[in-house]
Amino acid sequence: MISAGDFKNGLTIELEGNVFQIVDFQHVKPGKGAAFVRTKMKNIKNGGVVEKTFRPTEKFPPAHIERTDMQYLYTDGDLYYFMDVETFDQIALNEDMIGDSLKFVRENDMVKMISHNGDIFAVEPPMFAELEVTECEPGEKGNTATGATKPCTVETGAVVYVPLFVNLGDKLKIDTRTGEYLSRV
Template sequence: MISAGDFRNGLCFEMDDQVYQVVEFQHVKPGKGAAFVRTKYKNVKTGSVVERSFNPNEKFEQAQLTRQDMQFIYADGDLYYFMDQETYEQTPIHQDKIGDGIKFLKEEMVCKVVSYKGDIFQVELPITVILEITECEPGVKGDTANNASKYATLETGAVVKVPLFVNQGEKIKVDTRTGEYLERA
């Protein structure tokens, strides 16, 4: 059992026969009255996000999630197939479970597949990935007066902003959470 006072980002708990994940929390101690925990949490199965205030002493059952490393093999329509690296069993996962990181998903990439009681609800990509630039305009020499950038298309089809000195054919490191260029690889 955990109390609402122990909430942290990413923590999963059970409430009303549903599993929720804390997205954001804030401990509030007003000048008058009792303290409370303002929380934004999402239903891990439906994805709906709710904001609510809890008494810090409210108790919840902590949800036991399973995180398993699986390798992405290929996509077929809306289904993305992942392989268990120990049993070689293939699991189809709908693209909705992958989220925005889908644009950085590359074949043979190892991801964490998160499930609760055997029901897959999320695929976590690595925080950073190295991808090749397949298309971008050449950099203009001498145009460094300000923090200028240009758009580049990556091998997965994603479009990111990169500095002017980066060229087509180079590999770059990208943050999958924000979609930002980090550095040359």
């Protein structure tokens, strides 16, 4: 059991049948009255953020979040298939669970399955992806006093805004969390 007085950023706890991750916390000791802990917590399963206050002596069970490496195999309709590379077990997840987390992931790339008590609730792509540009308009010279960008489509079908010097066939390094262009490879 974890007491509210021992909260740290990134800690996961079970509360009211849900799993929450501590985003921010603050120990408050007012001049009058008892001390308390003010927290901002993110619901891991649905992404909602709530603010709650607790007495420092309140205790909560820790939530164990598992991250498993799996290989993204293919898509069939609205099902996405993944394989555990050690046991060769395959699982299928529907489009609602995936969201746009596979926007920069090619077939046969490795991803992390995030689960709690065996229930997968998120797919985490690698932090960076190296993808080839498949569609791109030529850059127009001229009005480039600031960092001008143009939209380009990469091999997974995602659109990334890149500098004007990027051309068709270039390999790009992309931050998968923000979808931003980082560099050419």
